[in-house]
Amino acid sequence: MSTYQMTAGHGGSPIQLLSPDGVRHPHERYDRFLADVDGNVEGVDRAALLVSIYEDMVVARRVDAEGTALQRQGQLGLWPPFVGQEAAQIGSAHAIGADDFIFPSYREIGVAYARGAELPDLVRQWRGNAHSGWDPFVMNMAPSQVVIGAQTLHAVGYAMGVLFDGAETAVVTYFGDGATSQGDVNESMVFAASFQAPVVFFCQNNQWAISEPVGIQAHVPIARRAPGFGISSVRIDGNDVLACLAATREALERARSGNGPSFIEAVTYRMGPHTTADDPTRYRDANELEDWKEKDPIARFEAYLASIGVVDDAVRARAAEKADAVAAALREATIHMPDPEPESLFEHVYAGPQPVLERQRDHFARYRHGIEGGLGAGAETTAEGGR
Amino acid sequence: MSTYQMTAGHGGSPIQLLSPDGVRHPHERYDRFLADVDGNVEGVDRAALLVSIYEDMVVARRVDAEGTALQRQGQLGLWPPFVGQEAAQIGSAHAIGADDFIFPSYREIGVAYARGAELPDLVRQWRGNAHSGWDPFVMNMAPSQVVIGAQTLHAVGYAMGVLFDGAETAVVTYFGDGATSQGDVNESMVFAASFQAPVVFFCQNNQWAISEPVGIQAHVPIARRAPGFGISSVRIDGNDVLACLAATREALERARSGNGPSFIEAVTYRMGPHTTADDPTRYRDANELEDWKEKDPIARFEAYLASIGVVDDAVRARAAEKADAVAAALREATIHMPDPEPESLFEHVYAGPQPVLERQRDHFARYRHGIEGGLGAGAETTAEGGR
Amino acid sequence: MSEMTFAKALNAGLRKSMERDSKVVLMGEDIGKLGGVFRITDGLQKDFGAHRVIDTPLAESGIMGTAIGMAYRGYRPVIEIQFDGFVYPAFDQIVSQVAKLHFRSLGRIKVPLTIRIPFGGGIGSPEHHSESPEAYFVHTAGLRVVAVSNPQDAYSMIQQAIACDDPVVFFEPKRRYHDKGEVDETAGLEGPGGLDLGAARVLTEGTDVTLVGYGPLAKTCADAATAASDEGISVEAIDLRSLSPIDYATLEASVRKTGRLVIAHEASQTAGLGAEIAASITERCFYFLEHAPVRVTGFDVPYPHSKLEFFHLPDLDRILDGVDRAMGRPNSLSGTEEGE
Amino acid sequence: MSEMTFAKALNAGLRKSMERDSKVVLMGEDIGKLGGVFRITDGLQKDFGAHRVIDTPLAESGIMGTAIGMAYRGYRPVIEIQFDGFVYPAFDQIVSQVAKLHFRSLGRIKVPLTIRIPFGGGIGSPEHHSESPEAYFVHTAGLRVVAVSNPQDAYSMIQQAIACDDPVVFFEPKRRYHDKGEVDETAGLEGPGGLDLGAARVLTEGTDVTLVGYGPLAKTCADAATAASDEGISVEAIDLRSLSPIDYATLEASVRKTGRLVIAHEASQTAGLGAEIAASITERCFYFLEHAPVRVTGFDVPYPHSKLEFFHLPDLDRILDGVDRAMGRPNSLSGTEEGE
Numbered sequence A, B: 001m002s003t004y005q006m007t008a009g010h011g012g013s014p015i016q017l018l019s020p021d022g023v024r025h026p027h028e029r030y031d032r033f034l035a036d037v038d039g040n041v042e043g044v045d046r047a048a049l050l051v052s053i054y055e056d057m058v059v060a061r062r063v064d065a066e067g068t069a070l071q072r073q074g075q076l077g078l079w080p081p082f083v084g085q086e087a088a089q090i091g092s093a094h095a096i097g098a099d100d101f102i103f104p105s106y107r108e109i110g111v112a113y114a115r116g117a118e119l120p121d122l123v124r125q126w127r128g129n130a131h132s133g134w135d136p137f138v139m140n141m142a143p144s145q146v147v148i149g150a151q152t153l154h155a156v157g158y159a160m161g162v163l164f165d166g167a168e169t170a171v172v173t174y175f176g177d178g179a180t181s182q183g184d185v186n187e188s189m190v191f192a193a194s195f196q197a198p199v200v201f202f203c204q205n206n207q208w209a210i211s212e213p214v215g216i217q218a219h220v221p222i223a224r225r226a227p228g229f230g231i232s233s234v235r236i237d238g239n240d241v242l243a244c245l246a247a248t249r250e251a252l253e254r255a256r257s258g259n260g261p262s263f264i265e266a267v268t269y270r271m272g273p274h275t276t277a278d279d280p281t282r283y284r285d286a287n288e289l290e291d292w293k294e295k296d297p298i299a300r301f302e303a304y305l306a307s308i309g310v311v312d313d314a315v316r317a318r319a320a321e322k323a324d325a326v327a328a329a330l331r332e333a334t335i336h337m338p339d340p341e342p343e344s345l346f347e348h349v350y351a352g353p354q355p356v357l358e359r360q361r362d363h364f365a366r367y368r369h370g371i372e373g374g375l376g377a378g379a380e381t382t383a384e385g386g387r
Numbered sequence C, D: 001m002s003e004m005t006f007a008k009a010l011n012a013g014l015r016k017s018m019e020r021d022s023k024v025v026l027m028g029e030d031i032g033k034l035g036g037v038f039r040i041t042d043g044l045q046k047d048f049g050a051h052r053v054i055d056t057p058l059a060e061s062g063i064m065g066t067a068i069g070m071a072y073r074g075y076r077p078v079i080e081i082q083f084d085g086f087v088y089p090a091f092d093q094i095v096s097q098v099a100k101l102h103f104r105s106l107g108r109i110k111v112p113l114t115i116r117i118p119f120g121g122g123i124g125s126p127e128h129h130s131e132s133p134e135a136y137f138v139h140t141a142g143l144r145v146v147a148v149s150n151p152q153d154a155y156s157m158i159q160q161a162i163a164c165d166d167p168v169v170f171f172e173p174k175r176r177y178h179d180k181g182e183v184d185e186t187a188g189l190e191g192p193g194g195l196d197l198g199a200a201r202v203l204t205e206g207t208d209v210t211l212v213g214y215g216p217l218a219k220t221c222a223d224a225a226t227a228a229s230d231e232g233i234s235v236e237a238i239d240l241r242s243l244s245p246i247d248y249a250t251l252e253a254s255v256r257k258t259g260r261l262v263i264a265h266e267a268s269q270t271a272g273l274g275a276e277i278a279a280s281i282t283e284r285c286f287y288f289l290e291h292a293p294v295r296v297t298g299f300d301v302p303y304p305h306s307k308l309e310f311f312h313l314p315d316l317d318r319i320l321d322g323v324d325r326a327m328g329r330p331n332s333l334s335g336t337e338e339g340e
């Protein structure tokens, strides 16, 4: 029997501006996108800017941990941790303008936080209170997407609309390494290239799609995919927040200046389980996690900021305090979130009237009324399923 | 309003071994795959080999013209001409071994002819007598596929099976330039690369997908797509039968030797309409066709063969005679093809028994019996739809 | 009023919608210069430009998904699926995205897509060109589904569908594209006769049996009513028009009067639309029914090759046979279902 | 006989099929080392190797399409779709290829795929993880569709499905995966009780009303029969088992006896399986029916967020209410449908 191997998806050297020990390396192509954080723009408070990124990373990690804790305590049904991906999420989020529109997957909770989502909106869907959280048109960010890759087409369509409007908005879509195998993601690159849509494909290659290593999805580094569609592409260290910021800014500039789509592969690592329902010990080596801890995105950035005197113990303490406060507020909001009304089941299915559904709603209301009134045979028995 | 353009999908210089004037140019990479047709293999009757390719091209074109004529005369419901694509189809078909398996689209009638399909099997589906023609396991060739791109996944799955069997068979799948936009085709490349499946993707870029020029599908030459998946790829002159033969042989060798999938973009031209139902004057310039006539695949090959003394008037006449005979036989077979039995509607839906369907079949039989017996109200009236 | 073909009426309705609202854009394969394989969009790209009539790459999921994104951006995309059999690659985007987005966003995101699908058989096409996939969409909560049957409805309903804030799957009976009919082009969004998108239409009034069809078979049902009346059977033929939601008020009123129901469609019988109508009408009118509802449909087979398609498709004879069965007439060709 | 969970019974049945026939291969996402997100394939890759238990790229159309190719090559692929809501990207390959290939090749190509789909709600999952898409497949000619409801059937029917030369869509009620039951592991392909893949099973004999369910609701229907008997109503509960073809012989026999029919499913009501069963039984047993068939189903809404799912799902109370309605009992909680 012949054998086959699936090993690749690695290789190549991702662009790195901050090495894991926190040293900032100059970069010909990207430095121009970091003038403000490098202190080369007059009137910009460099330290404040850097600290805002740092704080967002610290708070995001805390929010993530709180999500996991709330799930463990039964307050949430599920939670998809993004611990380890803070540089990719916060770095890119800080590049995106308020007018730009984001189409995320389910894991971009850090992006949503950095973009200013209300705290309850971060957990609403994981608690089962609704299928989505924030108002997409207030946040300029679509609801999170569970169907792998589907959102990338929405992003390209939105970007086509921007193009037809003659606007300067750009669009960013997030997805994972596993998503690159889906037809939709590839079709989205076809459309983006053909229409030269102002869209940025931001792929967080966190090495895993649940239990499948990236080598099952891609035989060569993922960043090589996009040029075959005519899309410029870059492979960056996704645990380097400055590389993430710079690459996203470059891609957004390309989009806004009419130069079409871009693809960013941010090489990072999912330090936690796929979701709180997952048990990664069944499929991955503990050593792998240890190796990646060496490349921790927050530790790295913190070391850099300490080396340039922007972070000291006071800053650290303030960030930790803020993180605690946000986590506490998130917990409060979660625990006290009111359950949705049963009759809301029938709301928003259609924008207009729908008589068949209305009949079902009325039937349901009568039935509920009957149950509550204790009438009928059924009311004597106990409903299964624990409502 | 900003504007967008879709122009690319061209560019690059396809590999050419025979220039349009019929001159054979040596080629470092490919000559080794043409030793037999170049007369460098002892015991091989070079002239016979070349003439067999030439004859297949001539007869295929004649079969194609006959198909169009039969459709015009109402003997076929539809016909998808492949005139102009004879080099791509016959060249590749001559490379494929009898044990290899082919997954074609609907347009590979030339391939099927060269592979030895019975003549009635070439038209059966276009006449509406069945949904397919040849026996796939006699021909080692799947039924033609109408759903754009779907067959490429079947090819990869078959190739995975070959791999798991430890066999040396290879698989070839044909599809068009338009098909490269479909999710399925891209997913098939993902699977092929991940499993290193012994499959050859043979894309006939005939410049058009019905009325859409290739620039709507691809912003850069199609051959660039595959390397992004980790698949070796080549762009060849699809009107050069020797380039098609050599590139296919190379790819098949790669497949059989365990070196995985290959992609071939054969740059050619659909000289006819998309199908007999199409009117290309609505969307394309007559000059374009004239330009491509200069690159005619048969004229080119014939000029080459004449230049080396393999084709003369006698050979030409024999080929023409064979073409006429095949066309006449095809016509006979078509015209006298018996209609399928009405009750066969219910056959082969399932391999095993299915009582609900059997009840419908019995009901239908009773109804037909009633109609024929002239019973009932319905029988007095005329069925619409002209049966 | 002017006489025009079904195809031309659709074209005129699309044009009117595009003039009315600059956010209406058409998307699909070959809809630009070619005007679509059925020429429904003929001339529209020339007049409205390539940004309003968009030839897309050959990828139905891509078309649907990008149309959703354009809806986020405030557009009203009208998608042409080239043939019924090619809607399936877009099924995921339709079922999991288009149908659910309004609900899952708590009403914040409107998805006013119109998904045009030429459907049904009878034109001698090869495989995958004659499907009747409507039941899949009718079973999908969040979608509206309509089927048009004549030039006037084609003209009015395409405008209504485009103006509707919900996604509408819009079925066009391709074998009727060349039928001609009178069209009142001054009719606005409400349409002549004041029928909204959700209303069925009584084609012929009758008292013995209610006969429901839609799309390509609406005409056949009307013809069947005429043929039956020659034999003294009074058929109330109804064109369903809206397949989701179904206008049960109209159907109920008719069946309460006739006591008998025949439903005709080209799609396979099992779990088809006929089942839904039969079940709902039985629920709503049980004590009025004098016979079980009768379904006259395509068989439970893949759509056959064209030499057999007219055996598969319900035609006038088969529908009349269904009427006979519903009437319990002994000359029914196929016998009654019951007790077999 | 040994007691095992539903999940374990499936695992054991898969193992047995793989031992029996070396051409049986499993394909899906995360089915290897992880053993699938529900652990149904636990340990199988370790024992049979990565060529027999294949972790595929994350692309459902790709899985389905390559499985078809493997079937051409003589394999019997068993596909795991991770959750119900993720079958739609593969819909085109299922409907246009899997279902049609035997017919279109004049019987030359067999497609003995088994498409395993954990389906239904009730486990508090997020969106797209609780769908009941069975009607789409039941409406598709060329497919067989089954739904298992208990460990013994899971064990036997997975083997029967894999051995079947037709493609089988195999629904597994994910909220029952942890239920335990006795399993006779010596049972061969015919299964204990001699039931073949197409046969329904009478769970409780009864004389007043026939109650049909399948998958997750088969147990609920059996429980409802018990609860109803306490009130003196004799319910004949039937586990449908085969959704396509439906075992109408068993259903007909029951309804001729009881004269009343209730059908329960989690899927939305409109054009769901309940409609098909109601319509067909009405056709076949019209003069035996004392009441219109009653459907107790999910509502015509997208599957809701988990805080509301138990209002959407038919439970014991709603099914009993349906029984009351079918019996025409005045204490029905929701009133009768008729004449509203």
Ligand SMILES: Cc1ncc(C[n+]2csc(CCOP(=O)(O)OP(=O)(O)O)c2C)c(N)n1
Residues within 6 Å of the ligand: A107, A146, A147, A148, A175, A176, A177, A178, A179, A180, A206, A208, A209, A210, A270, A274, D029, D058, D060, D082, D086, D089
């Ligand atoms: C179409 C579809 N198929 C399967 C799934 C189940 N699933 C959820 S997440 C996931 C893995 C995704 O991996 P990746 O794209 O790398 O994103 P990550 O979870 O690593 O962020 C899978 C298979 C899904 N949600 N959608």
Ligand SMILES: Cc1ncc(C[n+]2csc(CCOP(=O)(O)OP(=O)(O)O)c2C)c(N)n1
Residues within 6 Å of the ligand: B107, B146, B147, B148, B175, B176, B177, B178, B179, B180, B206, B208, B209, B210, B270, B274, C029, C058, C060, C082, C086, C089
């Ligand atoms: C999924 C699908 N969508 C649309 C069609 C309609 N259609 C038939 S052929 C064709 C164009 C195909 O172009 P290409 O792939 O370049 O192949 P060619 O016809 O040029 O050989 C289209 C759009 C189809 N058959 N299948």
Ligand SMILES: [Mg+2]
Residues within 6 Å of the ligand: A176, A177, A178, A204, A205, A206, A207, A208, A209, A210
């Ligand atoms: Mg990942």
Ligand SMILES: [Mg+2]
Residues within 6 Å of the ligand: B176, B177, B178, B204, B205, B206, B207, B208, B209, B210
């Ligand atoms: Mg082409």
